[in-house]
Amino acid sequence: MENINAKYVSQKISKTRWCPVSYSSLQQPEVFATGSWDNEDNKVSIWSIGNHNNSGLEDGFEGDPQILCEHKHGGDVLDLQFLDQERMVSASSTGAVTIFRYHPNTHTISVLQHWARAHSYPCDNAPCTALVCSSPEIVTVGEDGRIVVFRADQEGAVRVIGEMRTRMLPPHKESSLKLSVVFVRECRQQHNSRGDLPKDHGALKFDLFIIFLYRAPLHCVDRHPNQQHIVATGGQDGMLCVWDVRQGGTPISLMEAHSAEMWEVRFHPTNPDHLFTCSEDGSLLHWETASHSEMPSFLQGGRNSSVISHGALTPAGGNRPLSSAWLCGDSGKGCLETTHMLPSQTMSVNSLDIIGQCLVCGTDGEAIFVNRHVPV
């Protein structure tokens, strides 16, 4: 916790996202975007933690986030994702979806495209609660129960999947639907290689959709970056569940993570033995399963005092690349280690993002925390 400092920013942060770096350069990310909520004028802002050569930073901490630019945003920012290194998409509580472009040379943000009523009720606005992008397509879900697919360069919606509205309407659309969005994305990737939009898109989705139902509303979902059948969810009861999609039914493991709603769960993109969750109770947890390496635990560097037992995980025959530590199913065997990442108590942590060793999160206490030396 030595390397984490709070930066107070005068707006409640609902989403923080690192600007993607090209994997080839192996750089640590330096720029991140934040979206605010519950303000009279909400904003989308870009920050930098790079080492500045220009003055003004003599007494600031190294890596203290500095704001580069910001742009007005109508409604709360309910989700924010980067399409590529320059474009990001935001989902608003007014039901609008907007693509912003960040110009790094002039440090400005401009609006590229704006779909004002991507989601709506007949007589009201329906918030657009989540979105996923896989450039150039953007899939959004909203409280009106529809899934809409947009294309970054086209005017109207490419496809609206509205069967959700009358048939299967889950209690908290943004959560369960986001689950299906994850799968929609999966479908797309599977079918993209064939180069055509699958006609039975709807049916395939339906099957996946019903796979698991959880007893409390879900708020967040993330898929294992390499093993696509592993999904982690978190919801209103603060429990972290890991599911195997192939089996469905009950979760593989159920862990009491937080004492209040869990807002975001994230697998580390390159080192998926690590998982991060943040919650309304003001804590950000770093979960780590034991790795498969042959290195004994005392050489792995002590982070906190719990002992990692390898017993449950030694693969038989040593040749099982497709198994994952997350499916070990029994956290009591000590294969899971948890660390608090934030000092003391803060207000609700609404969002987090991790790339490489850099973690950024935003809270309701109007503070951003950046940690550049996360042990992964």
Next chain:
Amino acid sequence: DLKSVLSLSIQNIPALRRGKHMGFAWGQGNIFVYETLFKATGSGSPFIHEVRKDEDIYSPILRKLFNESHHIFVGLQTIREDLPSKNKKPQFVSISKNYRSVIRACMEELQQVAGYPLIRSVLLQVSILLAIELIWNLCEVLFIDAAPAGSLLLHLLDWVRLHKADVDEKARDVLQSDSPAEHRDYWDVVVSYVLQGRLDEARQMLGKKATLTPAANNIFKMMDNLLSKMPFYNPGGTQTLTEFDVKWRHWHEEVDRCLQDNSFASNQHLEVLCKILLGDEDTLLEHKDLLGTWYHFLVSRLLFCHPTVKPTELHYYAQSCMTMFLDSRSAPEPLDSILLAAFEFDIHQVIKDCSIALNNWWFVAHLTDLLDHCKLLQSHNLHFGSNLREFLLLEYASGLFTHHSLWQLAVDYFDHCLEFGRVYLELQIERVPLDTERKALKVLRICEQRQMSEQVRSICKIMAMRALRNNRLGSALSWSIRAKDAAFATLISERFLQDYCAKGTFSDLDLIDNLGPAMLLSDRLTFLGKYREFHKLYGEKRFKEAAKLLLSLMTAKIAPRSFWMTLLTDALPLLEQKEVIFSADQTYELMFCLEELTSSLNTPSSDSDKSMQEEDVELTKVELLRLALSRNLAMAIVKEGTVET
């Protein structure tokens, strides 16, 4: 000017015309004002003006102050009570320093923003913050740190040095010039250093002059000697206060001798310095412009007259210094009277004066809370029951609640007001506008954590109504389940059933299928769940169980009477099956239900405005049912009477 900022202000409302009367109504943290004419009739202005008392919470830089201090406040409340107060003092001092550093950080940021062109309102805010920090620092020195004689003066010196930064600027200018000793501000800098007790720096400066005038070398040396020998009390050292006092008097006499000997007569500046070292009031007062304020005068005078001043003696000196310094001013400025009250150790007066002078409760609330933790406030009960600390915190937090975003901070403040905090929170939390579901979830979490079940119910009802209006029945149902609101759940279940009757299918199947124990919330909801279960069993072709369930729905009176017809109609396909599903007993019961239903339908009180067609349909249905039931009964009797061979 630091002093004039703390004063009452009168707000003109430009839009109201002269000669008209003004009507008003209190809001939360604001007043609505409108033009009116009490007696006459006729047209008036149709506008309502909102006068907001507190603009500070809308300033983006000051918001950081509120957030950071909230963090410190919460940390302070959780300090363990069982430690003896001796161990807690350093903790309290460090918390006080934290608060002050937050104020300073805000000030610096504001100063950066003020820049060019100078924005008057921002400068005003900066000066208010300066005043606040000045007062807080003094309170920390006098009340929290409660320095005893000896170290008291040292702390006061630090206090003055911190708040008189222009000396360093001037010194920088002088040193950076080509010939510092010839600079016109040179002697001002030297005198300022001496007045602040920064004797080493004064000696360094003097050294520059000394090298320039080798002829006057000895008197400069003498002055340097005097300055170097001035004793300063060392609190951590072994010397007692009395020993220090003796040493200091000895030194004082030496300086006096130098003056009487006219040793410095050749250089008037050095002579002035000598008089200052002796604490000569007239000389000190001659340098009013360098001192700037009466409290600087006070501290300098104490430094050179009475360095072992005791805390209880302070107010004599303070009062006399203020009178001497301010001479013919009519009434003291608010800041002056606040500082004077502090020197008199009258904490309540300080708090009272600050509350009046400042337009935001932030300062007094946090300071009073800290002082209360230091056990410095007697429980001064106000006439409506709560004590001073709680009153101020409640006022502050209520002000925060009017802000669209900062209301979340206020919750923690209410939590720590033991007597009225909960009541205030209950009233305020219902008025937070619930724009999105996520905000409603956060507000709900706050209420549920504090077992405020009424507020939970009312919030859930608002969200459920909204969902209902947008025809999202599943969402509405889950809100009412969360609120444990049986009446509303009943209403929504009715809607579900109506929808089913209208469309033939259910919406939100997965919600209804997975109600679990929530099903028991209301009878109608239970019926809905069970009815859906019936459909599922039917779909899975588990007919016997489906039949049993269907029957129990009617006999156990779970189903509302209005729905019985639908249930019986659902029973038809089961009756028509080749295999006998309903046993004889069950069939009797069904018949009984049918009779009950038809008899109630035949009573003249039932709605007679049914059209002829509808009645026909009803009659046909009943007849079909009767036929099917009798056939089934026959088959069942036969089956049950048969002996298997």
